[in-house]
Amino acid sequence: MSKKKLPKLGLVYLDHVLRFFDKSNFKGWSKKIEIVTYHWGKDKDRFIQEVKNKKIDVLIGNIPATAYETFREISKALPNVEFVPSLDTQFSNKSKENVTRFARKYDLEIPKTDIIYDKEKATKFLEKTDYPRIIKKSYGPSNYGGYFVHKVDSADEALDLIEEKKYYPLYTQDFIKISADIRVMLIGHKPVCAFWRRPPEGAWLTNTSQGGTMDYQDVPKEVLDLAVKASKSANAEYWACDIAVAEKDNSIFILECATAFAAFPYIRDWIGQYIMWKFSGGEFKKPNIPLFNWEELGKMDSSVLRVLRHITFGKYTPSSDGDFYTGGKNIENKPNIDDKKYRMLNTNSLSKLLEEWPSEVFNYQDNFIKNSMTQPQIIDFIKICDDESSESFIVNEKEESTEKVEEDSDKKININTATKDELKKLGINTKIARRIIDYRVENGDFKSIYKLRKIKGIGKKRFIDIQLDIKI
Ligand SMILES: Nc1ncnc2c1ncn2[C@@H]1O[C@H](COP(=O)(O)OP(=O)(O)O)[C@@H](O)[C@H]1O
Ligand SMILES: [Mg+2]
Incomplete structure (x- = not known):
């Protein structure tokens, strides 16, 4: 062979x-x-x-x-x-703002967050909202050990802070008293490492670089589930989540998630093995990384883990310990932890023929500043670009819709009602316009503008060119 x-x-x-x-x-x-x-x-x-x-x-x-x-x-x-x-x-x-948009789209728990571009509205919001609360720098480097994260106790303090730091847009969250947070790292959606980060006595920041501690025991299953859900939503080959646990009721929510996290050297080896498996067509084996391995590795001093390389696990052989985590039965003969949920899976290279987060739409920072677009216009773009429903995107921005938006949307060509000549205004030829009309006759209305991609001749590039000019 x-x-x-x-x-x-x-x-x-x-x-x-x-x-x-x-x-x-x-x-x-x-x-x-x-x-x-x-x-x-x-x-x-x-x-x-x-x-x-x-x-x-x-x-x-x-x-x-x-x-x-x-x-x-x-x-x-x-x-x-x-x-x-x-x-x-x-x-x-790219930014905390993007983390928020991602989490809202996929219904991942996060603290209540408001992102406000309009300075006047930001001031008004800070004047009437509750305290204490958190203000973060929305753009720029993430995971900076809380350096751009501030707790403010009053409107005055908040307004002084954003003025002094020039934080724009305003990115603010409810302050949640956290007992600790947990960093989970995943490869192929399988949690491969997880550890608690606990704040120093009396402090609210959990970052270990600020004097907190870390440990590896008893990471709750709910936390792993949320991390897996985030990783799958992002279709991530490798991923990391910081998941906070609220002191009050142990509820959990994502503070940060991304691919760009510091990772121990041995984890980078595992990612390498995973990628080689993914792209080698069977020549390399899928790495066997037992669930909860971190409890064992955590018995080593973390300074050792930080430099350790080449930890690999042999083939899976059941043991009583392993059984517990890999689908064994408990005394009542019920499965303990459903290992199927935590399998290492191949990510889908072709699942997204279309860009999910086109910058024409989602580069808020540049779109606002360079083109001086107003917030309502951008929200309108989101509405048309999100396939199913964009409701979760715009939770805190709904009341923004204005006449301006309607005016713009009038100029758009409705792909469900447009005639051949109207469709041609989009810069497409007669043949493709015909195909669009034939599609409507055969299948009924387009359910989203994305479905236009089903038409031969509407490739990814063309769709991106016309997506802001069409509506349903
Ligand atoms: N909404 C919040 N409520 C309470 N504490 C928070 C909140 N957001 C962040 N923190 C604390 O601040 C730390 C840093 O926040 P994070 O968003 O992770 O920024 P960084 O990019 O600096 O890591 C978190 O690990 C957590 O301890
Ligand atoms: Mg962080």
């Missing part, structure tokens, strides 16, 4: 950014692994050319917040290159 030809892997590096992977994380990969470095500034075209020259099929790496939009453009210019994780998966890496 001939082996599947291995794809060419490339690692994305960026000048001045800490490297997450290196070639040693892909031990055994027989083909040369390329490295492509992005030098910032006006380096986009050169970078694209280098990827093409090196004939890379799969580009692996985390994109930091400040390069995110540029890399969306780069990935569009390289349609045959698979980014791992995809740019859609990395949407949350």
Whole structure:
């Protein structure tokens, strides 16, 4: 039997950014692994050319917040290159605001959050809301040990803070008294490491870099479930969630999630093994990473774990311990923990032919500042772009709709009622316009604008070009 030809892997590096992977994380990969470095500034075209020259099929790496939009453009210019994780998966890496939008869309528990772009509205909000509350810098680097996270006790304090720090837009959350939070790391949606981060006595920040402690015991199943749900929603090859546990009622919610988290060296090896399995067509085995392995590894000092490499597990053989976690029965003969939920799964490379988070819509920061768009206009874009229902997106922004939006929406072409000539105004030819009309005759109305992609001739690029000009 001939082996599947291995794809060419490339690692994305960026000048001045800490490297997450290196070639040693892909031990055994027989083909040369390329490295492509992005030098910032006006380096986009050169970078694209280098990827093409090196004939890379799969580009692996985390994109930091400040390069995110540029890399969306780069990935569009390289349609045959698979980014791992995809740019859609990395949407949350860009900002806390993006984490919030992601969580709202997929119905993941988060603290009540308000994001307000309009300065006057932000002031009004802070004047009338409850305290204490949390204010965070919305954009820029995430996971900075709470450096851009503030607890404020009054409207005055809040207003002074945003003025002094120039935090814009306002990103604010209810303050939740937290007993601890748990960082969960996942590979192929399987939790592979989880640890508690506990604040120092009397403090509210749980970040261990600020003097808190960490431990590995008894991570609740609900926390793993929420992390798995987030990882699946993001279609993430690897993922990390910080999940907080409220002191009052042990309710849980996501504080942060993204692909770009610090991870122990051995976890990067596991990610490497997973990626090699995913892309080798069977040549590499799926890594066997037992659930709750962290309880055992946690018996080592964390300073040792931080530098330890090459932890691999053998084949699964049941033991009483293992049984408990892998579908064994308890005394009442009921399954203990449903291991099926925690299987390591392949992520779907082709599941999203369409961009899920196109920057034309979701790059709020630049759209607001550069094009001086108003908030209602942008919300309108979200409404039309979200396939099913965008309700969860706009929870705190609903009352914003104004006449301006309606005016704009009048100019849009309704793909369910437009005549052939009206459709042609979108820049499509007679043939494609005909196909749209035939589709309506055969199938009834388009249920979302996304369904237009079913029409031959409406490719990804064309759809992106016209998506803001159409409605249903
Ligand atoms: N809404 C909140 N209520 C209470 N504490 C919070 C809240 N949001 C964040 N924190 C605390 O602040 C820490 C840092 O917040 P986070 O959003 O994770 O920012 P960073 O990017 O700096 O890690 C959290 O680990 C948690 O301890
Ligand atoms: Mg954090």
